Amino acid sequence: MSGRLAPCAAQLAEGIAGLGLVLAQETVDLLLAFGELLLKWNKVYNLTAIRSPQELVTHHLLDALAVLPHLAAVNRLADIGSGGGLPGVVLAIVRPALIVTSIETVGKKASFQQQAKIELGLGNFGVLHQRVEQVRAAALPGGAADGVISRAFSSLADFVTLSGHLVAEGGALYAMKGLRPDAEIAALPAGWAVSAIHPLEVPGLGAERHLLVIRRAP
Numbered sequence: 001m002s003g004r005l006a007p008c009a010a011q012l013a014e015g016i017a018g019l020g021l022v023l024a025q026e027t028v029d030l031l032l033a034f035g036e037l038l039l040k041w042n043k044v045y046n047l048t049a050i051r052s053p054q055e056l057v058t059h060h061l062l063d064a065l066a067v068l069p070h071l072a073a074v075n076r077l078a079d080i081g082s083g084g085g086l087p088g089v090v091l092a093i094v095r096p097a098l099i100v101t102s103i104e105t106v107g108k109k110a111s112f113q114q115q116a117k118i119e120l121g122l123g124n125f126g127v128l129h130q131r132v133e134q135v136r137a138a139a140l141p142g143g144a145a146d147g148v149i150s151r152a153f154s155s156l157a158d159f160v161t162l163s164g165h166l167v168a169e170g171g172a173l174y175a176m177k178g179l180r181p182d183a184e185i186a187a188l189p190a191g192w193a194v195s196a197i198h199p200l201e202v203p204g205l206g207a208e209r210h211l212l213v214i215r216r217a218p
């Protein structure tokens, strides 16, 4: 491949192996193609503060891939406040059987994602240009999702309050966080509880990451 990310192909391949994932070369090529789109359109669409190809690999591609082992039970995923398509586009690329609906309120970011869907040929990915609190569960393919994920979207309390109606019975919210957010956990609204906290090791990132799983309290 050519492009600004080409020199980072080995870095991505090592990171994928470091996460314990095995991906077909065509899947890795799609991840690199998505990274190229982010770099190419960032100035126009204001998608990410990250400018360097190396950091794009660690902070976006590998960071999103790190949650994959914890989503094995999820078949239909909604990504809330997805910005440039993170983590939703990455997860849709690596799990073609996963139905991903991305929800983003800023029009040009949603347009970028729609363009990425077309250019990458992602039949399992869709974008809703809406505020999440205005999205009805019936608007998602198949209805309420069994997984609702977000990264850098809001406090846990706001995530649950704004997005909880999109979680199917028995499903869960997945919050991608940096340091373990104990104060946010303590502020969760009644009716919801943290069921798991997974520390994540993102190769080359050099910072703490956690994935919190939140379910309806029994």
Ligand SMILES: C[S@@+](CC[C@H](N)C(=O)[O-])C[C@H]1O[C@@H](n2cnc3c(N)ncnc32)[C@H](O)[C@@H]1O
Residues within 6 Å of the ligand: 080, 081, 082, 083, 084, 085, 086, 087, 103, 104, 105, 106, 109, 130, 131, 132, 133, 150, 151, 152, 153, 162
């Ligand atoms: C900090 S960005 C994170 C983007 C992406 N998840 C990432 O990790 O790179 C937060 C995004 O949430 C979107 N957002 C904020 N409030 C929203 C709402 N109520 N519904 C949908 N999207 C929202 C913003 O437009 C922004 O793109």
